[in-house]
Amino acid sequence: MIDKSKRNLFRRASSPFKSYVYPPYFEKKEDFLKCIECENKDCLISCNEKIIQIENEIPIIKFGINGCTFCDECAKACSKDVLKLENKKAKLNCEMIINPKKCIAWNQTICFSCQDICEEFAIIYNGMFNPVIDEEKCTSCGFCISVCPTNAIEWKAI
Ligand code: SF4
Ligand code: SF4
Ligand code: SF4
Incomplete structure (x- = not known):
């Protein structure tokens, strides 16, 4: 049974669920209540990229240092079936x-840093400049960030 005060704290702090990015193995966002x-x-310890952080008791993805490799380790580590393969x-x-x-x-300086790291070839340049992200190919892994x-x-959570 989940402690009522903890549940209320979680609801206040994590509402709306939409504003967070989660490890890519959940079924529905409400399942994170089990966390x-x-x-x-x-899951936190299992992530070799160190992109999982715990916020208000639940695991969220923080971009900036690394990205998600979709390696499955967080799902394998989760004992409560919140994250499942x-x-x-x-x-x-x-x-x-x-x-x-x-x-x-976009401001006339040559830079291909994001394209170089993108394994999905999701960043398209118009010649040398004006890169855009092809949403069809992008996995939102975050390495370009x-x-x-x-x-x-x-990025914007959806
Ligand atoms: S799939 Fe791998 S890299 Fe991605 S969040 Fe889970 S453990 Fe980290
Ligand atoms: S291991 Fe599973 S239940 Fe525990 S915090 Fe991570 S996702 Fe939630
Ligand atoms: S977030 Fe998208 S564009 Fe950026 S590196 Fe990952 S797949 Fe490529």
Whole structure:
């Protein structure tokens, strides 16, 4: 039984669920309520990329240093079936865009940092400049965010 005060705290703090990005193995966001009762937080320890953080008792993805490799380790580590291999998604629950105002390649300086790291070939240039992200190919892994020198790649949880 989940402690009532903890549940209320969780609801206040994590509402709406929409504003967070989660490891790509959940079925529905409400399942993260079970994390309140999880003491070990094994998903956190299992992530070699160190992109999982615990916020208000639940695991969320924080971009900036690394990205998600969809390696399955967090799902394998979860003992409460919040994260399960059978729910594996091909994309994190967010969308990425390149902000032309911050991007130096949109401002006539040569830079291919994001394209170089993208294994999905999801970043398309118009010649040398004006990169955009192809949403069809992008997995929202976040690796491009970690290499952009001007923090021009922004994301929105969906
Ligand atoms: S799939 Fe792998 S890299 Fe992605 S959050 Fe889980 S443990 Fe981390
Ligand atoms: S290991 Fe599973 S139950 Fe525990 S915090 Fe992580 S996702 Fe939640
Ligand atoms: S978030 Fe998308 S564009 Fe960026 S590296 Fe990952 S797949 Fe490529």
